[in-house]
Amino acid sequence: QKEVEQNSGPLSVPEGAIASLNCxxxxxxxxxxxxxxxxxxxxxxxIMSIYSNGDKEDGRFTAQLNKASQYVSLLIRDSQPxxxxxxxxxxxxxxxxxxxxxxxxxxxxx
Amino acid sequence: xxxVSQDPRHKITKRGQNVTFRCDPISEHNRxxxxxxxxxxxxxxxxxxxxxxxxxxxxxxxxxxxxxxPKGSFSTLEIQRTEQGDSAMYLCASSWDGNTEAFFGQxxxxxxx
Numbered sequence: 001q002k003e004v005e006q007n008s009g010p011l012s013v014p015e016g017a018i019a020s021l022n023c024x025x026x027x028x029x030x031x032x033x034x035x036x037x038x039x040x041x042x043x044x045x046x047i048m049s050i051y052s053n054g055d056k057e058d059g060r061f062t063a064q065l066n067k068a069s070q071y072v073s074l075l076i077r078d079s080q081p082x083x084x085x086x087x088x089x090x091x092x093x094x095x096x097x098x099x100x101x102x103x104x105x106x107x108x109x110x
Numbered sequence: 111x112x113x114v115s116q117d118p119r120h121k122i123t124k125r126g127q128n129v130t131f132r133c134d135p136i137s138e139h140n141r142x143x144x145x146x147x148x149x150x151x152x153x154x155x156x157x158x159x160x161x162x163x164x165x166x167x168x169x170x171x172x173x174x175x176x177x178x179x180p181k182g183s184f185s186t187l188e189i190q191r192t193e194q195g196d197s198a199m200y201l202c203a204s205s206w207d208g209n210t211e212a213f214f215g216q217x218x219x220x221x222x223x
């Protein structure tokens with residue numbers, strides 16, 4: 001079982017819609033959770049971090065964490081074509097490394 | 111520039127040659143990570159440093175790979191006797207401590223021909 005699982009997609013949404021990205025993780029001791037955006041050929045760029053259960057909003061982005069269900073999600077409101085990228089979920093467990101999912105490819109259709 | 115910096119951005123090398131990459135982390139960050147990423151995959155952990163100490167190394171990392179962070183500032187990753195399977199994006203990231211956000215550099219894309 002992989003440490004972090006994401007649907008690879010591709011996920012397509014029309015411009016202006018809400019994009020919903022999901023991630024599950026296996027280590028119940030995980031403490032820190034992150035979403036990165038990665039454009040093709042570029043390095044990952046941090047979008048959001050979340051450390052406690054509930055929602056965290058930053059502009060058009062909302063991260064949601066449910067530790068009991070070992071689930072973290074990212075909502076992107078009013079999706080723009082510039083949001084088209086691969087979104088990586090990262091989880092920091094009791095160990096010392098960040099575990100990444102394989103990423104979900106998002107396409108926002110104008 | 112206060113971000114993570116990696117050099118070179120691209121490297122093409124012949125199989126069997128040695129290559130070395132450099133990473134300059136964000137200056138106040140104690141932790142430095144090396145990851146490798148291949149097409150369609152998420153970043154895969156290679157190793158990390160807390161200041162100058164290399165505290166963990168992936169089991170996937172063969173002994174052809176070595177990393178250093180001699181003064182707790184910049185780090186180098188060396189690959190000896192490169193193989194075609196080493197072709198990947200090598201990513202460096204740094205963080206203040208073990209639980210805060212890690213920020214990535216631009217990456218070094220290695221192509222072994």
